[in-house]
Amino acid sequence: AQRVTQPEKLLSVFKGAPVELKCNYSYSGSPELFWYVQYSRQRLQLLLRHISRESIKGFTADLNKGETSFHLKKPFAQEEDSAMYYCALNGGSQGNLIFGKGTKLSVKP
Amino acid sequence: NAGVTQTPKFRVLKTGQSMTLLCAQDMNHEYMYWYRQDPGMGLRLIHYSVGEGTTAKGEVPDGYNVSRLKKQNFLLGLESAAPSQTSVYFCASSYSIHRVGTEAFFGQGTRLTVV
Numbered sequence: 467a468q469r470v471t472q473p474e475k476l477l478s479v480f481k482g483a484p485v486e487l488k489c490n491y492s493y494s495g496s497p498e499l500f501w502y503v504q505y506s507r508q509r510l511q512l513l514l515r516h517i518s519r520e521s522i523k524g525f526t527a528d529l530n531k532g533e534t535s536f537h538l539k540k541p542f543a544q545e546e547d548s549a550m551y552y553c554a555l556n557g558g559s560q561g562n563l564i565f566g567k568g569t570k571l572s573v574k575p
Numbered sequence: 576n577a578g579v580t581q582t583p584k585f586r587v588l589k590t591g592q593s594m595t596l597l598c599a600q601d602m603n604h605e606y607m608y609w610y611r612q613d614p615g616m617g618l619r620l621i622h623y624s625v626g627e628g629t630t631a632k633g634e635v636p637d638g639y640n641v642s643r644l645k646k647q648n649f650l651l652g653l654e655s656a657a658p659s660q661t662s663v664y665f666c667a668s669s670y671s672i673h674r675v676g677t678e679a680f681f682g683q684g685t686r687l688t689v690v
Contacts, residue, residue: 510681567617
């Protein structure tokens, strides 16, 4: 079954430290994966998508098909990165998006 | 563009009352979704629709009903509200999976409290 797993509910780092938010997926076909971010009391918004191979706000994510992972990384965390991060898979049985449970990132000063 | 708009933004209900949450999108998206967001539970899919006139159950559909009479609107109904339905509700819309790069656009959320 299609599934997205984010093993960490909470990740706490200090400002300037590297950060990696983990995402693993289960999908039989060729996956399309995304990272969404939700800042405090705001709507969810797309952060980046794997097909674009882009870096947004210093974040990157590489699709590793061998490990079925799409981890989100940033070399130097900033306080404004504190937010809820959701990994999502474009692969539901009827084409719907499947979200992980989310990881709350807290960046301490 | 307005994107995805939810009404109302806040609501307090008494147990047993009913209400309807409205989601409207102006992007001509085929797919629309209703999620609830609870602390420690992340984003859970309630119901979704893959096109006008169609609806399907998500992960946590019990206690909710939906309708998609018009392509741009997706209604979420609570017939008899319970305290367990206290949550923040998000609507989202997207193109279908067949469009590469599909992303979901979210509404601003509805904070519902059932007392």
